Amino acid sequence: MDTPKRILVACGTAIATSTVVAKGIEEALKERGISSVMIRQCKASEVRSLVDGVNLIVTTTPVPTDLNVPVIQTLAFLTGIGKEEVIEQIIEALKD
């Protein structure tokens, strides 16, 4: 079995916007039949300590850029602007 891919979803406080983003990613991937993905929410300030084993970081607020993990900075799950594009980017980033 494939090891599940891990996405870290970050925002400022880990209570509001990352909840919407995590749910949005989960639903978008499910619609496309992608299920083996683990999503964890965190504060932007926690990203550095949680990045081990993570395949992709999706964030609504700036995060460090030296983490050696792809980072997608986006408001698309909140505003709807460019959402399809971002979902494609996420799927692309999760491919080996």
Place this chain on the structure above:
Amino acid sequence: MSSVIAELLQPSCVLLQRTYDNPEDIIRAIGNELYKAGFVKESFAQAAIEREKNLPTGLPLAGGINAAIPHTEIEHVIKPALGLVTLSNEVNFQNMVCPQEAVPVRMVFILALEQPKAQIEMLQEIASVLQNPELVEKLLQANTFAEVITELKK
């Protein structure tokens, strides 16, 4: 449609067609109303103001009328609530994802969340309001609390 939002909004915490100079004044005004109504602690407004400075919440929207969603740590909240401010003038917030960029805002949802990762329906409804330029426009035109609720429930 937006029934959770409609339920969480209280008349005293919906300030329509107001004029403010800056995000601080907006957050303080609505924070005081949420405090008086018993939803948040007295510390909420100041905490949300500080949070907005460090981690801004301005969101450029598709219809050109932009919004902000100030909020803060759960420790300042007593029970979940929502405040809404619509503005006659544009007030500059900073962009959430790109804080050096100013976003002229006319609609502000203040979120009082008491549990991490909870109130998902409320948050998703807010996102769907933000993604609906027609509804945003209608909310900006609303003069009364009743009109706001009517538009949200359509």
